[in-house]
Amino acid sequence: MNKSKRINGSKSSCIAVLDVGSTKVACFIAQIIDNKEAHVIGIGHQVSSGVKNGNIVDMDAVEASVRATVESAELMAGENVSNVSVSLAGIEPKSELISFDVSVAGNQINDSDLKRALDPAWIYSQQSLDREVVHTLPVSYSIDGKKGIKDPRGMHGDKLGVNMHVITTPSSSVRNLETCINRCHLEISELVITPYASSLACLVKDEMELGSLCIDMGGGSTTISVFFDNQMIYADSIPIGGLHVTNDIAKGLSAPLSHSERMKSLYGSAISSPSDDMEQIKIPLVGEDENEITQVPRSLLIGIIKPRLEEIFELVKKKIIDSGFEKVLGRRAVLTGGASQLTGITNLAATILDKQVRLGRPSNIEGLAESANGPGFSVCAGLIQHHLNERQSILSTASNKVGLTESKIARFGQWLRDYV
CATH class of the missing domain: 3.30.1490.110 (Dna Ligase; domain 1)
Structure with a gap:
């Protein structure tokens, strides 16, 4: 029976979950079927504003982003929501x-x-x-x-x-988030830290049982969780994420931030290849006319991306060693989050962490469109899974009470038959 912070709950079979990150805000509305399955009927997401490294820096901007995202999900689902389950990202757990x-x-x-x-x-x-x-x-x-x-x-x-x-x-980070959500005329039904939610969405049963590390690479931060014997036994965060890679590209190549993000997605890689020197990438320069284009080899772009990713995985490795759970983990690690989709990133992580690494994406959640079924939406899927786990735990407790009562009645009935 897991206990998470609850502020206000809803008995409706329709639930809403919200992930407020540094790069995007996402909302899923799901229909709960027989308290065992969830079918997503509404999805909303847009670029985040007012959040830096997982912390709120502009309340008005966050409020506007949350309002627009939830309204998009409500429109798609044909439902109005008043309660949301919310993730806590990058706030030094x-x-x-x-x-x-x-x-x-x-x-x-x-x-x-x-x-x-x-x-x-x-x-x-x-x-x-x-x-x-x-x-x-x-x-x-x-x-x-x-x-x-x-x-x-x-x-x-x-x-x-x-x-x-x-x-x-x-406490201040939690209060700021609660205030932003309340200003959108929404109540928080549950708060779940990001590493817990993403691991529930991506880890399979055997990984949770035998021991595994889940690394959620977000825009402003990277969070880590350790599972063993079906329980999360450690969680932490690192204040470095995909946005730092984008900023490195912008500074290193004097390119606009928007174009740097595009180059990272289209041409970026965590590992180099012999052909990188031959492939040229066209980039505009900051402050120059749109027609002013320069060319750089792809190897230069990868040379900027790779050191930052190596830093992230080295910090993750240090966190795990310092926690004392390195041996419990075994040799399994799962990468997820929007920043985990670079080519070759699992190979780089495997080399530094000395583990078998795979890319994790949401599982066991029905109704997800292909665009919302990637690693970038693991937290929302995990929030739904957490809600299902809580429901099943409550039902299990109620069932045990009924079973004990029935057992006592049966024993009393047997006594009457034997002695009366």
Whole structure:
């Protein structure tokens, strides 16, 4: 039972999710089918404005971007939304694993014991005023010191131990985002950090079970998450992303930013080839007449892109080593996010990280158009998956309660038959 920060929830079978990034704002509206599947019926996205490195720097610009994006999704879906599940991107998440015990006095552990153990109220009270708890995720349980228990309900013991993954973010960043969303006449139903959402969308079941690293390369930042035994055990971010690559190109070639982004997409690569020196790229110069065109070899463009990507992956590697989870990961890594689509980027990442690397894109979400089914939309798809996981967790808890009640009635009925 994962606990995420909830502000206001909606019982509607139609949900909306929102990803406010440094380069784009995206909104998906999905229809929930039998609490197990989601079918996207509305999509809206446009260029982001007012966000830098994942942090809001212009409230009015962000408000305008969010309004336009949500309205586009509503128009396509034919639905009006009042609640949205929102991602938190590039806002310095702090990841911490804590362990504690709860007394159950030798009784059978039930839902109320589990709820008491997972109650994050005391965790909230221990946080400083400048940090806010976003996720409290139980990683594993133990009973009387016996570890490795996934679901302790129905078992007996004196002490229930919990290993909890607590993720906090700067309070000011959360408040700024909430204010922008509220100014659009929307309420936030759920806040989910970007690395958690993108990993839920891209990692397959075996990768979550055996251990894997998910790297979401956004425009203003790169976020990382570590999964093991089906749980996220570490999350972090690096304040460097695809926009930094674009700025490097603009500065290095004296080209306009818009054209630098286009060159990166069309001709950019993370690895060089022998033919790069022979291939010429036409570029306009900043401040010059449109007819003033110069030519540079493709090798020069790649020579600007590659060092920045190497820096990102070296920083990711250092973060993982410093976290102490390097050995838990095994040899699997998944790249996703808009900046992960450069040619050869998986090969470069594999060389630096010394892992098997693949490109991840949204899975298990129906109704996505081809243009919205790429790595750049992994966060929105992950927000939907997170909502489905939460629903199934609630239904599972309710089912267990019904099962326990029916079991008690059956035992009482058997006693009546035997002795009355």
